[in-house]
Amino acid sequence: MFEAIAFYLFAFLTISMFYIAVTTSQALYALSALAAGMIFISAFFFILGADFLGAVQIVVYSGAVMALYAFGMMFFDTTREIKEKQGNKAIVLGLSIISAILVVAIVAAPIVGNNIEALYPMVEGAGNTQEVGMVLFTKYLVPFEVAAVMLLVAMIAGIVLAGKKMDLSLTLMSEAEIMMMKEEDKNKKALS
Amino acid sequence: MEIGLNHYLVLSTILFAIGLVGVMRRKNLLMLFFATEILLNSVNISFAAISHYYGDLTGQMFAFFVIAIAASEVAVGLGLLIVWHKKHNNIDLDSMSTMRG
Numbered sequence: 001m002f003e004a005i006a007f008y009l010f011a012f013l014t015i016s017m018f019y020i021a022v023t024t025s026q027a028l029y030a031l032s033a034l035a036a037g038m039i040f041i042s043a044f045f046f047i048l049g050a051d052f053l054g055a056v057q058i059v060v061y062s063g064a065v066m067a068l069y070a071f072g073m074m075f076f077d078t079t080r081e082i083k084e085k086q087g088n089k090a091i092v093l094g095l096s097i098i099s100a101i102l103v104v105a106i107v108a109a110p111i112v113g114n115n116i117e118a119l120y121p122m123v124e125g126a127g128n129t130q131e132v133g134m135v136l137f138t139k140y141l142v143p144f145e146v147a148a149v150m151l152l153v154a155m156i157a158g159i160v161l162a163g164k165k166m167d168l169s170l171t172l173m174s175e176a177e178i179m180m181m182k183e184e185d186k187n188k189k190a191l192s
Numbered sequence: 193m194e195i196g197l198n199h200y201l202v203l204s205t206i207l208f209a210i211g212l213v214g215v216m217r218r219k220n221l222l223m224l225f226f227a228t229e230i231l232l233n234s235v236n237i238s239f240a241a242i243s244h245y246y247g248d249l250t251g252q253m254f255a256f257f258v259i260a261i262a263a264s265e266v267a268v269g270l271g272l273l274i275v276w277h278k279k280h281n282n283i284d285l286d287s288m289s290t291m292r293g
Contacts, residue, residue: 007195011203018207018230022214027222034226041233044200048244050252057236060259065229065266069222072270076222076277091216099209106201106238118248135249136256147260154264161271 006047014040027073035066052129200241207234221273221283225266232262 017037021030038061045054120135136144160166170178211234214227236255243251277283 001193004193004195007199014203015206015210018210021226021230022210022218027220030223030226034229037230038233041237044203044237045240048200048240050240050243050255053236053240053252053255056256056259060263061229061233065263068266068270069225072274073222075274076283095209095212095216098212099205102208103202103205106205107198109201110197116246118246120249122247122249131249132252132256135253140253143257147257151260151264154267158267158271161268162274 003047006043010040010043010047013037014044027076031066031069031073034069035062038062038066050128052132197241197245201238204234204238204241207237210234219285221276221285224285225269225273228265229262232258 014037017033017040020033021037024030024033039058042054042057045051045057120139123131123134126134168181173181208231211227211230214230215224218224218227236258239251239255239258241251243249243255273283276288280287
């Protein structure tokens, strides 16, 4: 009973928040609506017994990704109204057809997958975090390490792309070149 | 009333459709990124629901990896977006048609 109430409440909240995030013309409204929707989605994970996934959702999405977007928006001019594409009938038609096919396929999927057996069944008497650790560090160890390397690559790429003068290497330049660069910077500042 | 797997799958479909609409109608690239986040999250919900109703942890593992990929996508994408904004002073999709054949 309580599960049903929680499900419908959070379903309504999530759908309305994401609807606002998709339709609003203000970037700030979209950002805050998206952050709220992410937190509401973690409620579904808690209802489903995936406690660790819910905590990760809050920490990663509402904490890291939204903060990154907020910092990124400081670089862009977000105060002006966002122009939208003019309504195209072919796109609307294609979207509704794709959505209809999607609904049919997704609702039919459990019927097709009726005879699926659990590959890594949940262990009796262990909490969700413990189970996740047991599966993640045995069966999914290699993907876990690859994901770690991928995050490192993404971090370095973000620093190099967003930083200033990242195409120059101070260790490879001689002293004279560095001094020249500093002088140029001073001249630029004096001019502007 | 009992909440079954189908409830979660239908919710996930609705959220996915909302994200799809966002991807199609947004012109601003930052807004396009928001819509892709919605798409990834809707898939995560269905992964967690299937993991719960089949008593299998594989779905949750996939959701973790999806979250990791989404985080790195945001880092690299925002970096590229900042570079583009420095060069062209806007982030509209229509200005990125130089590679059109």
